[in-house]
Amino acid sequence: MTTTEPIRPFDAGIERRSAARVAVARPGLEERRRGTDSDPGVGPGLGRTTAGVPHWSRRYKRILQMTDSAVVTASVIGAIVASTAPVDLRTVAVSLALIVVWLMGLTMEDTRSDRVTGAGATEFRRMWQATVTVVAVLAVVAVFLPHPSIKALIAVAMPVGFAGLFLERALWRQWLKAQRRKGGWSTHVLLVGSEASVRQIHGELERAPGAGYRVVGACIPTGRSHSLVADVRSAMVSCGADTVIVTGTDDLSPERVKEISWSLEPRREHLMLAPNITDVAGPRIRTRPAAGLPLIHVETPRLSRNARLIKRVFDIIASAVLIVLFSPVLVAVAVVVRSTSPGPVLYRQERIGFFGSTFQMLKFRSMRVGADAELAELLVKQGTHAQPLFKVKDDPRITPVGRVLRKYSLDELPQLFNVLGGSMSLVGPRPQIAAEVALYTNSARRRLLARPGMTGLWQVSGRSSLDWDQSVRLDLYYVENWSLMSDVIILLRTIKAVVAPGDSAG
Numbered sequence: 001m002t003t004t005e006p007i008r009p010f011d012a013g014i015e016r017r018s019a020a021r022v023a024v025a026r027p028g029l030e031e032r033r034r035g036t037d038s039d040p041g042v043g044p045g046l047g048r049t050t051a052g053v054p055h056w057s058r059r060y061k062r063i064l065q066m067t068d069s070a071v072v073t074a075s076v077i078g079a080i081v082a083s084t085a086p087v088d089l090r091t092v093a094v095s096l097a098l099i100v101v102w103l104m105g106l107t108m109e110d111t112r113s114d115r116v117t118g119a120g121a122t123e124f125r126r127m128w129q130a131t132v133t134v135v136a137v138l139a140v141v142a143v144f145l146p147h148p149s150i151k152a153l154i155a156v157a158m159p160v161g162f163a164g165l166f167l168e169r170a171l172w173r174q175w176l177k178a179q180r181r182k183g184g185w186s187t188h189v190l191l192v193g194s195e196a197s198v199r200q201i202h203g204e205l206e207r208a209p210g211a212g213y214r215v216v217g218a219c220i221p222t223g224r225s226h227s228l229v230a231d232v233r234s235a236m237v238s239c240g241a242d243t244v245i246v247t248g249t250d251d252l253s254p255e256r257v258k259e260i261s262w263s264l265e266p267r268r269e270h271l272m273l274a275p276n277i278t279d280v281a282g283p284r285i286r287t288r289p290a291a292g293l294p295l296i297h298v299e300t301p302r303l304s305r306n307a308r309l310i311k312r313v314f315d316i317i318a319s320a321v322l323i324v325l326f327s328p329v330l331v332a333v334a335v336v337v338r339s340t341s342p343g344p345v346l347y348r349q350e351r352i353g354f355f356g357s358t359f360q361m362l363k364f365r366s367m368r369v370g371a372d373a374e375l376a377e378l379l380v381k382q383g384t385h386a387q388p389l390f391k392v393k394d395d396p397r398i399t400p401v402g403r404v405l406r407k408y409s410l411d412e413l414p415q416l417f418n419v420l421g422g423s424m425s426l427v428g429p430r431p432q433i434a435a436e437v438a439l440y441t442n443s444a445r446r447r448l449l450a451r452p453g454m455t456g457l458w459q460v461s462g463r464s465s466l467d468w469d470q471s472v473r474l475d476l477y478y479v480e481n482w483s484l485m486s487d488v489i490i491l492l493r494t495i496k497a498v499v500a501p502g503d504s505a506g
């Protein structure tokens with residue numbers, strides 16, 4: 001027998017009368033009958049279509065197929081129109097063949113799988129691999145069948161097409177994340193494990209709704225596991241789950257996990273295992289089956305010499321280009337700051353940087369002169385003087401012009417010179433003062449393994465609305481999982497955060 005009650009979430013108030021305590025989120029009768037408007041994937045009963053694939057993933061895959069086809073076709077036609085090559089029968093044949101092969105490559109690389117779309121860099125990496133493969137095939141064809149149109153396709157259609165695909169997928173990803181934040185277009189998850197592990201995994205998934213895993217129930221073994229499989233099946237039906245995540249528990253033996261997997265319907269329902277480790281990016285994870293054990297190898301976080309060199313070269317080139325592009329803005333802001341309040345244009349403050357070294361961070365002055373001397377008193381008043389993240393809410397020291405500069409991050413533009421000089425990076429952990437670093441724990445001190453950044457995960461994930469623990473967690477995730485692609489993605493997200501700063505800016 002299984003006892004159920006609505007999620008609260010996963011409070012320890014469920015009766016212990018069977019092999020498992022079960023908490024479920026029950027959809028209303030009308031929702032069960034027709035699905036919800038926010039989530040067309042919720043169908044009758046188990047929330048799936050009769051075809052055996054979650055409705056939202058099938059629909060989303062069809063959308064991507066149509067828009068991919070439109071982008072690829074447009075790029076190929078555009079390349080032919082822009083070239084001076086004669087449009088003959090061979091040109092048409094090569095163009096049609098390229099469109100078909102390119103779309104087949106995107107399909108064979110599984111770029112539209114619900115396991116990779118919506119989050120992470122795997123989707124874009126597979127798209128790049130498919131495009132490179134098509135370029136290689138086209139280059140071979142050009143050797144045996146030389147034609148001016150082939151050169152145009154390689155030189156124009158491929159780079160323009162990939163850029164178009166990247167933009168198209170990025171826009172759909174933003175739309176998908178917005179739908180998921182509303183509770184729709186997501187995988188419905190039943191958590192199975194100890195109460196502590198269920199709470200942890202539930203918190204992690206709730207913190208990232210854009211990942212597409214919506215927790216709809218939990219099943220917690222209570223010692224007598226002879227009917228656990230039946231309880232799991234009953235819970236899946238009750239809450240409309242299509243995926244079981246085993247969160248780990250001493251009460252759940254390997255035999256029971258296998259029995260749970262055997263009870264799931266192939267292609268309709270899925271089993272996932274959540275290891276007791278968090279904040280690890282995909283490139284550091286390798287699955288190594290050995291002796292029948294699904295071992296997960298986690299690479300030690302490190303930034304090699306070559307990786308540091310690549311990051312530094314990227315910083316130099318990008319910061320130099322941005323200084324040139326923003327030079328009129330730099331001059332205009334300097335004039336405004338100087339003419340609206342007494343004091344210097346630039347504010348210099350000693351910050352802690354790479355491996356604990358100190359440097360002078362540059363900003364346009366956004367506060368009145370002598371603001372640093374007022375900080376301690378303001379922190380004591382709001383009761384945050386013992387916390388490492390020294391932020392003053394509704395800071396009275398900020399000038400009217402300074403509020404505008406901070407809202408749109410214009411006060412941070414002089415840090416481009418810090419980046420060019422090597423004391424900072426375009427992307428990295430938040431630069432902090434010595435008093436904050438003095439309060440670091442051992443784990444927080446790992447933030448110093450990378451150069452501090454003008455922007456970072458902390459800025460594009462909430463900026464001033466984040467508390468200290470959230471800020472540290474995001475910075476550590478960045479330090480331990482760095483890649484050039486992650487820097488590019490964070491910079492793109494920063495542009496969006498600056499253009500539409502919202503309430504968390506400042």
